[in-house]
Amino acid sequence: MTKLSDIKIAIIDDEPSIVTMLQMVLRREGFYHLHGASTYAEALDLVQRVVPDIVLLDIMLPDGSGLELCSKLREYGNPYILFLTAKASDLDVLRGFAMGGDDYITKPFNPLEVSARIKARIRRLELEASTYSPAKRPDSGxxxxxxxxxxxxxxxxxxxxxxxxxxxxxxxxxxxxxxxxxxxxxxxxxxxxxxxxxxxxxxxxxxxxxxxxxxxxxxxxxxxxxxxxxxxxxxxxxxxxxxx
The missing domain is CATH 1.10.10.10 (Winged helix-like DNA-binding domain superfamily/Winged helix DNA-binding domain)
Structure with missing residues (x-):
């Protein structure tokens, strides 16, 4: 079973209060490896160093677009990318997914919902892993x-x-x-x-x-x-x- 404390999460938002709030809530929920960044440049450096499992990503960053950053992140592993943004139109949501996002939550949001979605993702990966057995035929799966x-x-x-x-x-x-x-x-x-x-x-x-x-x-x-x-x-x- 995956330990929540082993999951590496990057929180990228230009509002320090949001980063701090999410770190506080997620830490209470059992997550330990929590890393924050507030600009495109900081985020890119963070992802290269940490290689997070999950990225909470704002679209509007002061020195670049979170949408462009989303595509860039795929060069450093395959993190689960959850957009957190005030851009809530259908077009914005579609663009977020088109650029490689896995999920999308609009501001204002409940931080416990963010935690719930992360935990749901982890449960899904565990369920998929539990169905695989090395004893299966070579072509099984x-x-x-x-x-x-x-x-x-x-x-x-x-x-x-x-x-x-x-x-x-x-x-x-x-x-x-x-x-x-x-x-x-x-x-x-x-x-x-x-x-x-x-x-x-x-x-x-x-x-x-x-x-x-x-x-x-x-x-x-x-x-x-x-x-x-x-x-x-x-x-x-x-x-x-x-x-x-």
């Missing part, structure tokens, strides 16, 4: 769907034999579909099962991640044949491409 394959144990997506970079939360959502092909899942069900936060998300979170999966596995993401929308019900992954 590899899900093949025509032009693409997902290797659960190695956390790898390959398309037509070539590795394709895939952010953590996008990979987890795709993996969930691979485990239950042909089953229709609503947005609420997907958010509950993959994000593990009992429906506290919104429709745009799932929609953006669906689009990011399609951009990787579909020949024409605008006309999907594998990850289908079932009108009024949700989404399903099929084994064979379907004509639509």
């Amino acid at each position: 590899i899900y093949r769907f025509g032009r693409f394959a997902v290797n659960e144990s190695e956390g790898e997506l390959t398309v037509e034999g070539q590795p394709v970079p895939c952010p953590a939360q996008v990979f987890q959502l795709l993996l969930y579909f691979c485990k239950y092909p042909g089953i229709v899942f609503s947005k609420t069900q997907l958010y509950d099962k993959v994000w593990g936060i009992n429906g506290q998300g919104d429709d745009s979170t799932v929609m953006v991640h669906i689009r990011r999966i399609r951009e990787r596995i579909e020949i024409d993401p605008g006309n999907p044949k594998l990850l289908l929308t079932v009108r009024g019900l949700g989404y399903k992954l099929v084994k064979e491409p379907q004509e639509r």
